[in-house]
Amino acid sequence: xxxxxxxxxxxxxxxxxxxxxxxxxxxxxxxxxxxxxxxxxxxxxxxxxxxxxxxxxxxxxxxxxxxxxxxxxxxxxxxxxxxxxxxxxxxxxxxxxxxxxxxxxxxxxxxxxxxxxxxxxxxxxxxxxxxxxxxxxxxxxxxxxxxxxxxxxxxxxxxxxxxxxxxxxxxxxxxxxxxxxxxxxxxxxxxxxxxxxxxxxxxxxxxxxxxxxxxxxxxxxxxxxxxxxxxxxxxxxxxxxxxxxxxxxxxxxxxxxxxxxxxxxxxxxxxxxxxxxxxxxxxxxxxxxxxxxxxxxxxxxxxxxxxxxxxxxxxxxxxxxxxxxxxxxxxxxxxxxxxxxxxxxxxxxxxxxxxxxxxxxxxxxxxxxxxxxxxxxxxxxxxxxxxxxxxxxxxxxxxxxxxxxxxxxxxxxxxxxxxxxxxxxxxxxxxxxxxxxxxxxxxxxxxxxxxxxxxxxxxxxxxxxxxxxxxxxxxxxxxxxxxxxxxxxxxxxxxxxxxxxxxxxxxxxxxxxxxxxxxxxxxxxxxxxxxxxxxxxxxxxxxxxxxxxxxxxxxxxxxxxxxxxxxxxxxxxxxxxxxxxxxxxxxxxxxxxxxxxxxxxxxxxxxxxxxxxxxxxxxxxxxxxxxxxxxxxxxxxxxxxxxxxxxxxxxxxxxxxxxxxxxxxxxxxxxxxxxxxxxxxxxxxxxxxxxxxxxxxxxxxxxxxxxxxxxxxxxxxxxxxxxxxxxxxxxxxxxxxxxxxxxxxxxxxxxxxxxxxxxx
Numbered sequence: 001x002x003x004x005x006x007x008x009x010x011x012x013x014x015x016x017x018x019x020x021x022x023x024x025x026x027x028x029x030x031x032x033x034x035x036x037x038x039x040x041x042x043x044x045x046x047x048x049x050x051x052x053x054x055x056x057x058x059x060x061x062x063x064x065x066x067x068x069x070x071x072x073x074x075x076x077x078x079x080x081x082x083x084x085x086x087x088x089x090x091x092x093x094x095x096x097x098x099x100x101x102x103x104x105x106x107x108x109x110x111x112x113x114x115x116x117x118x119x120x121x122x123x124x125x126x127x128x129x130x131x132x133x134x135x136x137x138x139x140x141x142x143x144x145x146x147x148x149x150x151x152x153x154x155x156x157x158x159x160x161x162x163x164x165x166x167x168x169x170x171x172x173x174x175x176x177x178x179x180x181x182x183x184x185x186x187x188x189x190x191x192x193x194x195x196x197x198x199x200x201x202x203x204x205x206x207x208x209x210x211x212x213x214x215x216x217x218x219x220x221x222x223x224x225x226x227x228x229x230x231x232x233x234x235x236x237x238x239x240x241x242x243x244x245x246x247x248x249x250x251x252x253x254x255x256x257x258x259x260x261x262x263x264x265x266x267x268x269x270x271x272x273x274x275x276x277x278x279x280x281x282x283x284x285x286x287x288x289x290x291x292x293x294x295x296x297x298x299x300x301x302x303x304x305x306x307x308x309x310x311x312x313x314x315x316x317x318x319x320x321x322x323x324x325x326x327x328x329x330x331x332x333x334x335x336x337x338x339x340x341x342x343x344x345x346x347x348x349x350x351x352x353x354x355x356x357x358x359x360x361x362x363x364x365x366x367x368x369x370x371x372x373x374x375x376x377x378x379x380x381x382x383x384x385x386x387x388x389x390x391x392x393x394x395x396x397x398x399x400x401x402x403x404x405x406x407x408x409x410x411x412x413x414x415x416x417x418x419x420x421x422x423x424x425x426x427x428x429x430x431x432x433x434x435x436x437x438x439x440x441x442x443x444x445x446x447x448x449x450x451x452x453x454x455x456x457x458x459x460x461x462x463x464x465x466x467x468x469x470x471x472x473x474x475x476x477x478x479x480x481x482x483x484x485x486x487x488x489x490x491x492x493x494x495x496x497x498x499x500x501x502x503x504x505x506x507x508x509x510x511x512x513x514x515x516x517x518x519x520x521x522x523x524x525x526x527x528x529x530x531x532x533x534x535x536x537x538x539x540x541x542x543x544x545x546x547x548x549x550x551x552x553x554x555x556x557x558x559x560x561x562x563x564x565x566x567x568x569x570x571x572x573x574x575x576x577x578x579x580x581x582x583x584x585x586x587x588x589x590x591x592x593x594x595x596x597x598x599x600x601x602x603x604x605x606x607x608x609x610x611x612x613x614x615x616x617x618x619x620x621x622x623x624x625x626x627x628x629x630x631x632x633x634x635x636x637x638x639x640x641x642x643x644x645x646x647x648x649x650x651x652x653x654x655x656x657x658x659x660x661x662x663x664x665x666x667x668x669x670x671x672x673x674x675x676x677x678x679x680x681x682x683x684x685x686x687x688x689x690x691x692x693x694x695x696x697x698x699x700x701x702x703x704x705x706x707x708x709x710x711x712x713x714x715x716x717x718x719x720x721x722x723x724x725x726x727x728x729x730x731x732x733x734x735x736x737x738x739x740x741x742x743x744x745x746x747x748x749x750x751x752x753x754x755x756x757x758x759x760x
Contacts, residue, residue, distance in 0.1 A: 020456055021400030027455055028399070028448040032392030035443045039384055053438040055215060058268065058376070059349035061428050066273045066350060079272045081242070081371050082364045083120075083317045084280040085111070086324030087127065091283035105133050105148040108321075109155050110287060115319050116159060118289055118312035122241040124163045124367075126204055126234065126322035126360050129186040145189050156200075157193040163237045164190065165204035166229050185229060198228030199246075202237035206346060206362060212353070214346045216378075217366050218266045219256050220249055235363050239370035242318050261373045268376035270432060271365050274350040275357045278364045279313060282324070289313065318367055322360030376434050384436050391420065391440035392448060399452045406453055413449045417441045495612030500558050500628050501567035501604065501656060502636040503542070505533055505578055506551025508601040508643070526550070529598065532581045540574035545627050551600075553636075555628050558611035568606050568659035572686055575602040575650050603639030604686070605653035607632040635681075638674045642683065646670070647734030650686035657684035665693055667701055668708055669735040685735065700729045704736060711739065716746050 038046050065071050087103060097103065108125070115123050133146050145153070156162050169182035185191065186201070194200040203224065207216055217233065224230035232247070236256070240247055245259040256263045272278070285292050293313050323344040345356035369375040394416055402409040424437040507529050514522045530547065537544050537554045541562075545553040554574070556567040579600045586598050609630035632655075639651040646669060657666050665687040671680045687693060693701065707722035720743035726736045 020403045020459065023455060023459070024399040024403070024452045025393070025396035027452050028392040028396030028444075031448045031451065032388045032444055035388055035439060036385060038443075039388075039439065040381065050439050050443055052211070053442065054379075054436065055209070057438050058428070058434055059213070059215075061425060062271055062349050064425075065429055066271075075272050075277060078368055078372050078374060079278045079364075081318060082278055082368050083314055083319050084278050084358075084360055084364060085115075085283060085286045085319055085321045086280055086358065086360070087283050087322065088324035094284040095287075102133055103127070105146075105152040107283075107287075109148075109152050111283065111321065112155050112159060112162070114287055114289060115314050116161075119315035119317075120161065120319045121316050122161050122163065122238050122318045123159075124165070124202075124234065124238045124318065124320045124363070126165045126320060126363060128184075129164060129190055130184055132187055145187075149187065149189060153189045153193040156190055161241060162194060163200050163202055163234065163241060164194065165234045166201050167204050168224070168230060183230070191229070198231075199237065199240070201229040202232055202234030203230045204234040204359070204363065206359060208346065212347050214269070214348050214357075214362055216266060216268045219247075219263065219370075220265050233366075235366035235370060238318055238320075238363075238367050242367075242371060258370065261370075263370065263373070263375060264377045266378065267369070268378060268434065269348075269362070269365050270369050270374050270376045271348060271350045272368060275355060275361065278361055278368075280324070280361075281313060283321075286314075318364075318371075320360045320364055320367070322358065322363075324358050324360075374432055376432060379434055379436050384439070387436040387440045388444055391416075391444045395445045395448045396452070399449065399456075403456060409449065409453065413445055417445055420445075495610060496558075497608060497610055498558055498561065499564055499567070499606065500609045500611065500632060501556045501564070501571045501606040502545075502609070502628060502632040503537075503554050503556075503571045503575060503602055503604045504549075504551070504633075504636040504640040505554070505575060505600055505602040506549050506640065507582070508599045510550040510598070513596045513598065525596075525598075528585060529582060532585060533578055533600075536574050536577045536581060540570045540577070542570060542574060553633070555609075555632075558609075558628060564606060565659045568604070568656040569663055571604050571656070572650070572652070572660050572664050573689075575600075575604060575686065576688065578602070579649060600649065601640055601643040602650045602686075603636045603641070603643070603652075604650065604656045605632045605635040605639060606655040606659060607635070607653075609633065635674055639683070642672070646683075646685070646738065647732075648685045652684040652686050654682045654684065657682075660686075663690055664688070665690055665701070667704060670738070696729060700726050700733070703729075707739065711743065716743050719743050720747060 037043075039050070041047075066075075091097075095107070112123060129152075132149055164186045166186070167184045169184065186194075191201065203221055205218070205221065206214055207218060209215055217235065219233050219236045221231060221233070236247060236258075239258060243259045248257040249255075249265070250257070254265050256265055281289070289312065293311055345358050346362055347353045348357050348362065351357040395413060398412045398416065399409050402412060420441055421437060424435050427433040427435060507526075510526065510529075514525060517525070530552065533552045534544055537552065540556075542554045542556050543558075545555055547553075554571075556562055556570050557564070562570075582598055582600050586596065607630070609628045609632045611628050614627045632653075635653050639653055642651055643649060648669070651669075652660070652666060657668075660666065666684045667687065668682050669685050670683045672683060673679065674681050687697075687701070703722055703726050707719045707726065710716075710722060711719035720740065723736050723740035723743060726733060727740060730736065
């Protein structure tokens with residue numbers, strides 16, 4: 001029975017593996033499982049990159065929403081409950097204060113009095129009240145307090161709507177500093193005045209992500225659970241007082257219960273907008289708000305308490321007091337906060353590094369989120385699981401339905417991605433919900449499409465090969481192989497006609513020079529020279545066709561097309577490089593090789609040829625090679641052989657010479673008949689790169705061209721004189737010697753013979 005069950009399972013697996021729809025679904029499902037594994041186990045680099053991408057996308061959502069006209073009314077409603085009072089340079093100037101000295105505590109007393117008159121429901125101070133304002137008290141360490149501090153403490157004691165900020169400096173974990181955390185709390189008399197339960201103290205710690213942006217916040221700090229002054233966040237304390245309810249923390253610290261709201265203990269800040277979204281009043285105006293905000297009609301009625309509260313910008317609001325800009329804090333004074341945690345402004349998704357958001361406005365956004373219940377909860381694991389599986393299954397279903405149609409599957413996958421993106425933005429804009437978007441699209445849908453497409457193509461390829469093998473028993477081997485390579489014909493590998501440049505290069509008189517050496521030494525020298533040739537061909541983007549005649553045959557322009565000028569230039573430069581490399585090889589080897597004076601000899605021609613794959617299909621042992629056939633190959637072989645007769649190293653055919661004459665130095669040395677074609681073809685010597693000829697040789701080449709022109713025009717006497725002049729300058733120039741001899745023979749012949757020289 002077990003064997004029968006195993007056989008049935010094997011059949012099911014076999015059928016499924018052949019069904020491309022099931023294969024597509026399986027591949028997508030496996031990718032989804034792999035991504036979930038990466039996310040849940042926080043695989044380094046990949047998990048960080050995906051998380052960063054999700055954060056960046058939500059940043060763009062927030063910025064885009066901020067620019068929508070329809071959102072402005074909602075933003076006004078969300079920010080209406082919080083007002084900012086800033087300590088800024090303008091206030092210091094108007095009040096006659098110096099930024100290098102602490103702000104007077106009496107000024108804060110006056111501010112609290114004015115805010116209470118204006119009907120402020122909660123007043124939060126995110127300023128440093130850590131030490132006494134009197135230097136003498138700090139120096140003597142007495143139990144008495146400064147008069148202004150006592151007055152402020154009495155004010156704190158008399159009012160019940162004050163919240164002060166606390167904080168903790170944590171040493172940088174990447175530094176070698178092993179110092180303990182530094183606790184920052186208000187001056188002890190202030191704490192006593194507020195009450196011992198710590199309900200008026202909140203931790204103002206602001207979380208900064210790795211990229212320097214403030215995106216999320218924590219409402220509770222578990223490691224400070226022993227101290228109520230540091231356990232709950234500053235913004236949570238403000239929300240508690242505003243709503244008139246104490247928050248409850250569940251045992252796992254994952255949720256916070258605040259009145260009728262259930263909030264995550266850590267969430268992403270739902271910024272209402274960029275810097276300046278909240279009503280901001282400088283200190284100097286807040287101290288005299290009646291003068292700046294009351295209407296004339298209210299003043300005429302006698303400034304009653306009710307009317308003044310009605311016109312107050314602080315009535316029934318959370319008022320946050322803090323620094324308006326970081327540059328205003330003087331780090332040399334005793335009062336301002338000095339560590340990174342105590343920065344007074346931060347970069348956020350809605351305010352860049354050049355226009356950072358004040359810390360109190362960051363806190364205002366958090367308080368607004370708590371009061372309105374508009375925070376952005378982090379994506380839960382269930383959201384991630386559902387999103388990834390839906391994306392994987394949808395992609396697998398679409399790819400299974402569109403087997404063999406890659407363009408259709410691409411368009412469908414793109415449509416799924418766009419629909420997912422649109423749904424994500426819709427949920428964010430209308431319901432304040434953040435769902436995974438980058439992970440399903442970038443990490444699941446796109447890789448799944450690529451892998452399924454690759455799997456289908458591989459399957460099709462293997463299936464086609466499997467079917468074409470059947471023809472081996474039904475027809476000749478070479479016909480079956482042509483069927484098997486049918487798709488390669490579109491690439492031109494089975495044969496095509498195109499322009500190529502062929503170079504035949506060999507070591508001149510190799511055997512005559514190495515014959516006295518031992519056989520192993522001969523093959524060592526030949527292999528070294530052959531290695532030089534092959535390496536230079538590869539470096540110049542050529543293809544080695546075959547090894548022949550103590551050298552190689554190489555070509556350019558196939559199978560990948562290459563412009564004719566580039567072909568000929570690469571081949572000519574390759575020939576020059578081979579000559580230099582072999583010369584260097586001889587100079588750096590032992591004396592027996594240096595004495596050989598090995599020289600390379602090349603023939604190069606460009607023209608139309610047949611290119612394709614050559615194999616021994618009729619043999620049991622196959623040999624395949626991509627090669628070229630045609631006139632350029634035959635002419636290059638003939639040109640290389642002419643080097644011995646003309647004493648040259650490189651001879652180019654007219655096709656190649658015309659393509660390289662703008663970048664390389666060439667000269668026409670003769671016109672001959674090649675390969676029994678009956679047509680005379682011009683021969684050109686490749687000299688060197690343009691502008692590299694010595695002055696004497698450059699002059700000789702110029703005279704040689706004039707002599708050739710005279711010879712072609714039939715002025716043999718003039719040509720003979722010019723060729724003789726060149727030999728005086730360069731006695732070893734063999735092409736000149738050949739032409740001089742030919743001129744003298746023509747001059748000594750009959751007039752009919754001479755006239756024949758006028759033919760081109």
